[in-house]
Amino acid sequence: MLGPIPGQFKKAAAFITALKPETTRQEIPDSAQAGLYLVMQPSGALSWAVRTKIDGKAAKVTIGRYDEIGSNDRAGNIVSSTQALSVTQARAAAEKVIADAKRGNDPRQQKIDRTSxxxxxxxxxxxxxxxxxxxxxxxxxxxxxxxxxxxxxxxxxxxxxxxxxxxxxxxxxxxxxxxxxxxxxxxxxxxxxxxxxxxxxxxxxxxxxxxAEAPAKAASRDRVLSHEEIKTVWKAAEKCGYPFGPMVQLLLLTGQRRDEIANLKWHELSDDQDAITLEASRTKNSRLHVVPLAPLAKAIIEGLPRIADADGNPSEYVFTTTAKTPFSGFSNGKNALDKHCGEPALADWHLHDLRRTCATELAKLGIKQEVTEAILNHKTGKVSGVAAIYNRYDYQDEKRDALEQWAKRVQAITADNVTIFKKSA
Missing domain, CATH: 1.10.150 (DNA polymerase; domain 1)
Known part of the structure:
Protein backbone atom coordinates (compact mmCIF):
# COMPACT_ATOMS: atom_id res chain seq x y z
CA MET A 1 0.00 0.00 0.00
CA LEU A 2 1.31 3.47 -0.81
CA GLY A 3 1.97 6.10 1.81
CA PRO A 4 -0.61 8.56 3.13
CA ILE A 5 -1.78 11.55 1.12
CA PRO A 6 0.06 14.72 2.22
CA GLY A 7 -1.98 17.19 4.23
CA GLN A 8 -1.70 20.22 1.98
CA PHE A 9 -3.89 20.37 -1.09
CA LYS A 10 -1.22 21.17 -3.68
CA LYS A 11 1.12 18.49 -2.44
CA ALA A 12 -1.77 16.04 -2.26
CA ALA A 13 -2.82 16.80 -5.84
CA ALA A 14 0.74 16.35 -7.06
CA PHE A 15 1.04 13.12 -5.09
CA ILE A 16 -2.16 11.74 -6.65
CA THR A 17 -1.07 12.76 -10.15
CA ALA A 18 2.16 10.81 -9.66
CA LEU A 19 0.33 7.60 -8.64
CA LYS A 20 0.64 4.65 -10.97
CA PRO A 21 -2.02 1.89 -11.24
CA GLU A 22 -1.03 -1.60 -10.22
CA THR A 23 -2.46 -4.98 -11.17
CA THR A 24 -4.71 -4.96 -8.10
CA ARG A 25 -7.06 -2.43 -6.58
CA GLN A 26 -5.39 0.00 -4.12
CA GLU A 27 -6.85 1.85 -1.13
CA ILE A 28 -4.69 4.79 -0.02
CA PRO A 29 -5.61 6.28 3.38
CA ASP A 30 -5.78 10.04 3.82
CA SER A 31 -3.48 11.48 6.47
CA ALA A 32 -5.79 14.33 7.48
CA GLN A 33 -9.22 12.63 7.65
CA ALA A 34 -9.53 9.27 9.38
CA GLY A 35 -11.65 6.79 7.46
CA LEU A 36 -11.17 8.49 4.07
CA TYR A 37 -9.48 6.51 1.29
CA LEU A 38 -8.50 7.22 -2.28
CA VAL A 39 -9.29 4.12 -4.33
CA MET A 40 -7.27 3.44 -7.47
CA GLN A 41 -8.44 0.74 -9.87
CA PRO A 42 -6.07 -1.19 -12.16
CA SER A 43 -7.56 0.89 -14.99
CA GLY A 44 -6.32 4.07 -13.30
CA ALA A 45 -9.79 5.27 -12.27
CA LEU A 46 -9.80 7.16 -8.96
CA SER A 47 -12.65 7.43 -6.47
CA TRP A 48 -13.19 8.42 -2.83
CA ALA A 49 -14.52 6.02 -0.20
CA VAL A 50 -15.21 6.26 3.52
CA ARG A 51 -14.93 3.33 5.91
CA THR A 52 -17.12 3.70 9.00
CA LYS A 53 -19.72 1.82 11.06
CA ILE A 54 -23.45 1.93 10.34
CA ASP A 55 -25.77 0.36 12.90
CA GLY A 56 -22.71 -1.20 14.52
CA LYS A 57 -21.56 -2.89 11.32
CA ALA A 58 -18.51 -2.02 9.23
CA ALA A 59 -19.48 -0.30 5.99
CA LYS A 60 -17.81 1.29 2.99
CA VAL A 61 -19.46 4.33 1.40
CA THR A 62 -18.33 5.60 -2.01
CA ILE A 63 -18.72 9.38 -1.91
CA GLY A 64 -17.54 10.42 -5.37
CA ARG A 65 -14.78 10.35 -7.95
CA TYR A 66 -11.50 12.21 -7.68
CA ASP A 67 -11.05 15.47 -9.53
CA GLU A 68 -8.18 17.92 -8.90
CA ILE A 69 -10.45 20.95 -9.02
CA GLY A 70 -13.68 19.32 -7.87
CA SER A 71 -17.23 20.57 -8.50
CA ASN A 72 -19.09 23.51 -6.95
CA ASP A 73 -19.26 24.28 -3.24
CA ARG A 74 -22.33 22.04 -2.77
CA ALA A 75 -20.31 18.92 -3.62
CA GLY A 76 -20.21 16.47 -0.76
CA ASN A 77 -23.65 17.37 0.62
CA ILE A 78 -25.01 14.12 -0.82
CA VAL A 79 -23.56 10.69 -1.37
CA SER A 80 -23.06 10.04 -5.07
CA SER A 81 -20.47 7.92 -6.83
CA THR A 82 -20.59 10.26 -9.83
CA GLN A 83 -19.90 13.64 -8.18
CA ALA A 84 -16.41 15.13 -8.64
CA LEU A 85 -14.53 15.85 -5.41
CA SER A 86 -11.19 17.50 -4.82
CA VAL A 87 -9.07 16.49 -1.82
CA THR A 88 -10.55 19.30 0.29
CA GLN A 89 -14.14 18.46 -0.73
CA ALA A 90 -13.62 14.74 -0.15
CA ARG A 91 -12.39 15.41 3.39
CA ALA A 92 -15.43 17.56 4.15
CA ALA A 93 -17.77 14.93 2.71
CA ALA A 94 -16.06 12.15 4.67
CA GLU A 95 -16.40 14.10 7.90
CA LYS A 96 -20.14 14.53 7.25
CA VAL A 97 -20.62 10.85 6.35
CA ILE A 98 -18.91 9.70 9.56
CA ALA A 99 -20.92 12.17 11.66
CA ASP A 100 -24.19 11.00 10.07
CA ALA A 101 -23.28 7.36 10.74
CA LYS A 102 -22.59 8.12 14.40
CA ARG A 103 -26.07 9.68 14.70
CA GLY A 104 -27.59 6.44 13.39
CA ASN A 105 -28.33 7.74 9.89
CA ASP A 106 -27.25 5.64 6.93
CA PRO A 107 -25.39 8.11 4.67
CA ARG A 108 -25.86 5.78 1.70
CA GLN A 109 -29.56 6.69 1.71
CA GLN A 110 -28.65 10.32 0.98
CA LYS A 111 -28.42 9.38 -2.66
CA ILE A 112 -32.24 9.35 -2.58
CA ASP A 113 -34.03 12.63 -3.16
CA ARG A 114 -34.68 13.46 0.48
CA THR A 115 -38.11 14.95 -0.11
CA SER A 116 -39.65 13.23 -3.15
CA ALA A 212 -53.06 6.05 11.98
CA GLU A 213 -56.20 4.01 12.55
CA ALA A 214 -55.80 0.56 11.02
CA PRO A 215 -58.59 -0.66 8.69
CA ALA A 216 -60.95 -3.31 10.03
CA LYS A 217 -59.85 -6.87 9.35
CA ALA A 218 -61.59 -8.67 6.52
CA ALA A 219 -64.46 -10.84 7.59
CA SER A 220 -63.88 -14.51 6.92
CA ARG A 221 -65.70 -15.40 3.71
CA ASP A 222 -67.60 -18.61 3.06
CA ARG A 223 -69.09 -17.70 -0.32
CA VAL A 224 -69.43 -20.72 -2.61
CA LEU A 225 -71.02 -20.41 -6.04
CA SER A 226 -74.08 -22.50 -6.74
CA HIS A 227 -74.23 -24.63 -9.89
CA GLU A 228 -76.41 -22.03 -11.57
CA GLU A 229 -73.91 -19.31 -10.64
CA ILE A 230 -71.00 -21.44 -11.91
CA LYS A 231 -72.78 -21.72 -15.24
CA THR A 232 -73.45 -17.97 -15.31
CA VAL A 233 -69.82 -17.09 -14.60
CA TRP A 234 -68.53 -19.64 -17.13
CA LYS A 235 -70.75 -18.30 -19.91
CA ALA A 236 -69.84 -14.71 -18.99
CA ALA A 237 -66.14 -15.63 -19.16
CA GLU A 238 -66.66 -16.98 -22.67
CA LYS A 239 -68.12 -13.61 -23.66
CA CYS A 240 -65.25 -11.69 -22.03
CA GLY A 241 -62.68 -13.42 -24.21
CA TYR A 242 -58.89 -13.27 -23.82
CA PRO A 243 -57.17 -12.66 -21.46
CA PHE A 244 -59.59 -12.35 -18.54
CA GLY A 245 -62.23 -14.85 -19.64
CA PRO A 246 -60.03 -17.97 -20.03
CA MET A 247 -58.07 -16.94 -16.94
CA VAL A 248 -61.29 -17.06 -14.88
CA GLN A 249 -62.15 -20.47 -16.32
CA LEU A 250 -58.73 -21.84 -15.35
CA LEU A 251 -59.12 -20.44 -11.82
CA LEU A 252 -62.34 -22.42 -11.47
CA LEU A 253 -60.96 -25.62 -13.01
CA THR A 254 -57.67 -25.67 -11.07
CA GLY A 255 -58.57 -24.03 -7.74
CA GLN A 256 -55.30 -22.07 -7.77
CA ARG A 257 -54.70 -18.58 -6.42
CA ARG A 258 -55.42 -15.60 -8.66
CA ASP A 259 -51.85 -14.43 -9.22
CA GLU A 260 -50.55 -17.97 -9.71
CA ILE A 261 -52.70 -18.20 -12.84
CA ALA A 262 -52.60 -14.54 -13.88
CA ASN A 263 -48.77 -14.55 -13.82
CA LEU A 264 -48.50 -17.91 -15.56
CA LYS A 265 -45.56 -18.23 -17.98
CA TRP A 266 -45.40 -20.50 -21.00
CA HIS A 267 -42.30 -22.29 -19.70
CA GLU A 268 -44.27 -23.30 -16.58
CA LEU A 269 -46.44 -25.51 -18.77
CA SER A 270 -45.30 -29.04 -19.59
CA ASP A 271 -44.44 -29.84 -23.21
CA ASP A 272 -47.81 -31.47 -23.78
CA GLN A 273 -49.54 -28.73 -21.75
CA ASP A 274 -51.19 -31.15 -19.34
CA ALA A 275 -49.56 -29.75 -16.17
CA ILE A 276 -48.37 -26.50 -14.60
CA THR A 277 -45.23 -26.43 -12.47
CA LEU A 278 -44.95 -23.44 -10.15
CA GLU A 279 -41.52 -22.80 -8.65
CA ALA A 280 -41.32 -22.22 -4.89
CA SER A 281 -40.81 -18.49 -5.46
CA ARG A 282 -44.24 -18.34 -7.16
CA THR A 283 -46.30 -19.93 -4.39
CA LYS A 284 -47.61 -18.49 -1.15
CA ASN A 285 -46.05 -21.20 1.03
CA SER A 286 -42.75 -21.19 -0.91
CA ARG A 287 -43.09 -24.82 -2.04
CA LEU A 288 -42.82 -26.13 -5.59
CA HIS A 289 -46.30 -27.02 -6.79
CA VAL A 290 -47.44 -29.16 -9.74
CA VAL A 291 -51.00 -28.66 -11.00
CA PRO A 292 -52.32 -31.38 -13.35
CA LEU A 293 -54.53 -30.03 -16.13
CA ALA A 294 -57.69 -31.87 -17.09
CA PRO A 295 -58.49 -32.15 -20.82
CA LEU A 296 -60.91 -29.21 -20.55
CA ALA A 297 -58.23 -26.98 -18.97
CA LYS A 298 -55.68 -28.16 -21.52
CA ALA A 299 -58.06 -27.31 -24.37
CA ILE A 300 -58.52 -23.79 -23.00
CA ILE A 301 -54.74 -23.24 -22.91
CA GLU A 302 -54.26 -24.70 -26.40
CA GLY A 303 -56.80 -22.19 -27.71
CA LEU A 304 -55.00 -19.15 -26.28
CA PRO A 305 -53.17 -16.70 -28.55
CA ARG A 306 -49.40 -16.21 -28.15
CA ILE A 307 -48.97 -12.45 -27.73
CA ALA A 308 -45.85 -10.84 -29.20
CA ASP A 309 -44.25 -7.44 -28.65
CA ALA A 310 -43.69 -4.74 -31.29
CA ASP A 311 -40.54 -6.49 -32.48
CA GLY A 312 -42.34 -9.79 -32.95
CA ASN A 313 -40.84 -11.47 -29.88
CA PRO A 314 -43.38 -13.81 -28.21
CA SER A 315 -44.26 -12.91 -24.63
CA GLU A 316 -43.21 -15.21 -21.81
CA TYR A 317 -46.62 -14.64 -20.18
CA VAL A 318 -49.69 -16.72 -20.97
CA PHE A 319 -52.09 -13.91 -19.98
CA THR A 320 -50.92 -10.45 -21.04
CA THR A 321 -52.05 -7.34 -22.84
CA THR A 322 -48.63 -5.71 -23.19
CA ALA A 323 -46.43 -8.76 -23.96
CA LYS A 324 -44.00 -7.41 -21.36
CA THR A 325 -45.97 -7.82 -18.13
CA PRO A 326 -48.62 -10.27 -16.90
CA PHE A 327 -52.29 -9.35 -16.86
CA SER A 328 -53.14 -7.01 -13.99
CA GLY A 329 -56.43 -5.31 -14.88
CA PHE A 330 -58.48 -7.30 -12.40
CA SER A 331 -60.94 -4.52 -11.49
CA ASN A 332 -61.84 -3.78 -15.12
CA GLY A 333 -61.92 -7.48 -15.95
CA LYS A 334 -64.25 -8.26 -13.04
CA ASN A 335 -66.53 -5.35 -13.98
CA ALA A 336 -66.77 -6.64 -17.55
CA LEU A 337 -67.40 -10.17 -16.30
CA ASP A 338 -70.19 -8.98 -14.00
CA LYS A 339 -71.84 -7.13 -16.89
CA HIS A 340 -71.79 -10.29 -19.00
CA CYS A 341 -73.34 -12.19 -16.08
CA GLY A 342 -76.51 -10.22 -16.83
CA GLU A 343 -79.40 -9.37 -14.55
CA PRO A 344 -79.86 -10.02 -11.77
CA ALA A 345 -76.15 -9.70 -11.04
CA LEU A 346 -74.51 -12.34 -8.90
CA ALA A 347 -74.62 -11.43 -5.22
CA ASP A 348 -71.39 -10.26 -3.62
CA TRP A 349 -68.69 -12.52 -5.00
CA HIS A 350 -64.90 -12.37 -5.55
CA LEU A 351 -62.51 -14.23 -7.81
CA HIS A 352 -61.12 -16.00 -4.75
CA ASP A 353 -64.57 -17.58 -4.29
CA LEU A 354 -63.78 -19.72 -7.34
CA ARG A 355 -61.00 -21.40 -5.35
CA ARG A 356 -63.36 -22.09 -2.45
CA THR A 357 -66.01 -23.34 -4.87
CA CYS A 358 -63.53 -25.76 -6.45
CA ALA A 359 -62.55 -27.14 -3.03
CA THR A 360 -66.19 -27.52 -1.98
CA GLU A 361 -67.16 -29.30 -5.18
CA LEU A 362 -64.19 -31.66 -4.85
CA ALA A 363 -65.53 -32.64 -1.42
CA LYS A 364 -68.96 -33.27 -2.96
CA LEU A 365 -67.29 -35.58 -5.48
CA GLY A 366 -65.88 -37.61 -2.61
CA ILE A 367 -62.27 -36.49 -3.04
CA LYS A 368 -60.19 -37.08 0.08
CA GLN A 369 -59.28 -33.99 2.05
CA GLU A 370 -55.53 -34.58 1.79
CA VAL A 371 -55.83 -34.70 -2.00
CA THR A 372 -57.79 -31.44 -2.05
CA GLU A 373 -55.16 -29.90 0.25
CA ALA A 374 -52.47 -31.05 -2.19
CA ILE A 375 -54.35 -29.48 -5.12
CA LEU A 376 -54.72 -26.19 -3.25
CA ASN A 377 -51.08 -26.36 -2.09
CA HIS A 378 -52.07 -25.78 1.51
CA LYS A 379 -49.38 -26.11 4.15
CA THR A 380 -51.76 -27.26 6.85
CA GLY A 381 -54.63 -29.69 6.78
CA LYS A 382 -55.39 -33.30 7.52
CA VAL A 383 -51.73 -34.35 7.11
CA SER A 384 -49.93 -32.54 9.93
CA GLY A 385 -47.50 -33.02 12.80
CA VAL A 386 -45.14 -35.98 12.50
CA ALA A 387 -47.07 -37.32 9.53
CA ALA A 388 -46.47 -34.10 7.63
CA ILE A 389 -42.73 -34.38 8.29
CA TYR A 390 -42.37 -37.94 7.03
CA ASN A 391 -45.14 -38.14 4.45
CA ARG A 392 -43.57 -36.79 1.24
CA TYR A 393 -46.05 -38.39 -1.13
CA ASP A 394 -47.23 -35.73 -3.59
CA TYR A 395 -50.58 -37.30 -4.65
CA GLN A 396 -49.94 -36.48 -8.33
CA ASP A 397 -52.12 -39.30 -9.68
CA GLU A 398 -54.91 -38.55 -7.21
CA LYS A 399 -54.72 -34.83 -7.99
CA ARG A 400 -55.05 -35.50 -11.72
CA ASP A 401 -58.00 -37.84 -11.22
CA ALA A 402 -59.74 -35.36 -8.90
CA LEU A 403 -59.32 -32.42 -11.26
CA GLU A 404 -60.49 -34.48 -14.22
CA GLN A 405 -63.62 -35.43 -12.27
CA TRP A 406 -64.18 -31.78 -11.42
CA ALA A 407 -63.69 -30.68 -15.04
CA LYS A 408 -66.32 -33.21 -16.16
CA ARG A 409 -68.66 -31.85 -13.51
CA VAL A 410 -68.06 -28.29 -14.76
CA GLN A 411 -68.81 -29.40 -18.32
CA ALA A 412 -72.07 -30.93 -17.14
CA ILE A 413 -72.97 -27.86 -15.08
CA THR A 414 -72.30 -25.43 -17.92
CA ALA A 415 -73.99 -27.51 -20.62
CA ASP A 416 -77.54 -26.59 -21.55
CA ASN A 417 -80.47 -28.85 -20.65
CA VAL A 418 -78.40 -31.21 -18.50
CA THR A 419 -79.54 -32.47 -15.13
CA ILE A 420 -76.82 -32.93 -12.49
CA PHE A 421 -77.27 -35.98 -10.29
CA LYS A 422 -75.51 -36.28 -6.96
CA LYS A 423 -72.84 -38.93 -6.69
CA SER A 424 -74.16 -42.01 -4.91
CA ALA A 425 -72.57 -43.03 -1.64
Missing amino acids: VNAWFDEFIKTARATGFKGRAVKASTADEYDRIIATNIKPHWKHVTDIRTLDYRDIEKLLAKLTPGARRNAFAVLSAFFRWKPVARAIGRNIIEL
Missing part, protein backbone atom coordinates in the same frame (compact mmCIF):
# COMPACT_ATOMS: atom_id res chain seq x y z
CA VAL A 117 -42.36 10.73 -2.19
CA ASN A 118 -42.11 8.93 -5.52
CA ALA A 119 -38.33 8.56 -5.20
CA TRP A 120 -38.71 7.07 -1.73
CA PHE A 121 -41.31 4.56 -2.93
CA ASP A 122 -39.08 3.60 -5.86
CA GLU A 123 -36.14 3.05 -3.50
CA PHE A 124 -38.39 1.04 -1.17
CA ILE A 125 -39.31 -1.36 -4.00
CA LYS A 126 -35.69 -1.52 -5.14
CA THR A 127 -34.58 -2.43 -1.60
CA ALA A 128 -37.35 -5.03 -1.27
CA ARG A 129 -36.11 -6.78 -4.41
CA ALA A 130 -32.39 -6.48 -3.61
CA THR A 131 -31.82 -6.95 0.13
CA GLY A 132 -35.24 -6.87 1.77
CA PHE A 133 -35.84 -5.48 5.24
CA LYS A 134 -34.89 -8.46 7.40
CA GLY A 135 -31.62 -9.48 5.86
CA ARG A 136 -33.01 -11.17 2.75
CA ALA A 137 -34.89 -10.07 -0.33
CA VAL A 138 -38.65 -10.48 -0.31
CA LYS A 139 -40.26 -12.91 -2.76
CA ALA A 140 -40.49 -11.56 -6.30
CA SER A 141 -44.28 -11.95 -6.26
CA THR A 142 -44.49 -9.96 -3.00
CA ALA A 143 -42.31 -7.17 -4.39
CA ASP A 144 -44.49 -7.12 -7.52
CA GLU A 145 -47.58 -6.79 -5.34
CA TYR A 146 -45.96 -3.94 -3.35
CA ASP A 147 -45.19 -2.21 -6.64
CA ARG A 148 -48.74 -2.70 -7.96
CA ILE A 149 -50.41 -1.41 -4.78
CA ILE A 150 -48.14 1.65 -4.60
CA ALA A 151 -48.67 2.49 -8.28
CA THR A 152 -52.44 1.89 -8.21
CA ASN A 153 -53.65 2.90 -4.75
CA ILE A 154 -51.07 5.20 -3.19
CA LYS A 155 -49.11 7.34 -5.65
CA PRO A 156 -52.21 8.64 -7.52
CA HIS A 157 -53.62 10.03 -4.25
CA TRP A 158 -50.38 11.66 -3.11
CA LYS A 159 -49.47 13.56 -6.26
CA HIS A 160 -49.78 16.81 -4.28
CA VAL A 161 -47.16 15.73 -1.71
CA THR A 162 -43.84 17.36 -2.62
CA ASP A 163 -41.97 16.69 0.62
CA ILE A 164 -42.16 13.34 2.46
CA ARG A 165 -41.42 15.13 5.73
CA THR A 166 -44.79 16.91 5.59
CA LEU A 167 -46.75 13.64 5.80
CA ASP A 168 -48.48 12.67 9.02
CA TYR A 169 -51.02 10.06 10.11
CA ARG A 170 -53.95 12.18 8.88
CA ASP A 171 -52.65 11.97 5.32
CA ILE A 172 -52.65 8.19 5.64
CA GLU A 173 -56.22 8.12 6.95
CA LYS A 174 -57.43 10.46 4.18
CA LEU A 175 -55.83 8.22 1.55
CA LEU A 176 -57.37 5.06 3.03
CA ALA A 177 -60.82 6.67 3.10
CA LYS A 178 -60.74 6.95 -0.71
CA LEU A 179 -60.18 3.22 -1.24
CA THR A 180 -62.42 0.18 -1.23
CA PRO A 181 -62.17 -2.08 1.86
CA GLY A 182 -59.86 -4.62 0.19
CA ALA A 183 -57.61 -1.97 -1.36
CA ARG A 184 -57.59 -0.12 1.97
CA ARG A 185 -56.20 -3.13 3.83
CA ASN A 186 -53.59 -3.77 1.12
CA ALA A 187 -52.45 -0.14 1.09
CA PHE A 188 -52.20 -0.04 4.89
CA ALA A 189 -50.06 -3.19 4.90
CA VAL A 190 -47.63 -1.70 2.36
CA LEU A 191 -47.54 1.68 4.11
CA SER A 192 -46.83 -0.06 7.42
CA ALA A 193 -43.73 -1.67 5.91
CA PHE A 194 -42.78 1.60 4.18
CA PHE A 195 -42.98 3.89 7.22
CA ARG A 196 -41.29 1.31 9.47
CA TRP A 197 -38.37 1.17 7.03
CA LYS A 198 -35.50 2.85 8.92
CA PRO A 199 -34.42 5.34 6.21
CA VAL A 200 -37.99 6.69 5.91
CA ALA A 201 -38.53 6.83 9.69
CA ARG A 202 -35.27 8.74 10.04
CA ALA A 203 -36.10 11.16 7.22
CA ILE A 204 -39.48 11.99 8.79
CA GLY A 205 -38.23 11.73 12.36
CA ARG A 206 -40.83 9.22 13.53
CA ASN A 207 -42.98 6.30 12.40
CA ILE A 208 -46.25 8.02 11.48
CA ILE A 209 -48.13 4.77 10.75
CA GLU A 210 -48.36 4.07 14.47
CA LEU A 211 -50.83 6.95 14.94
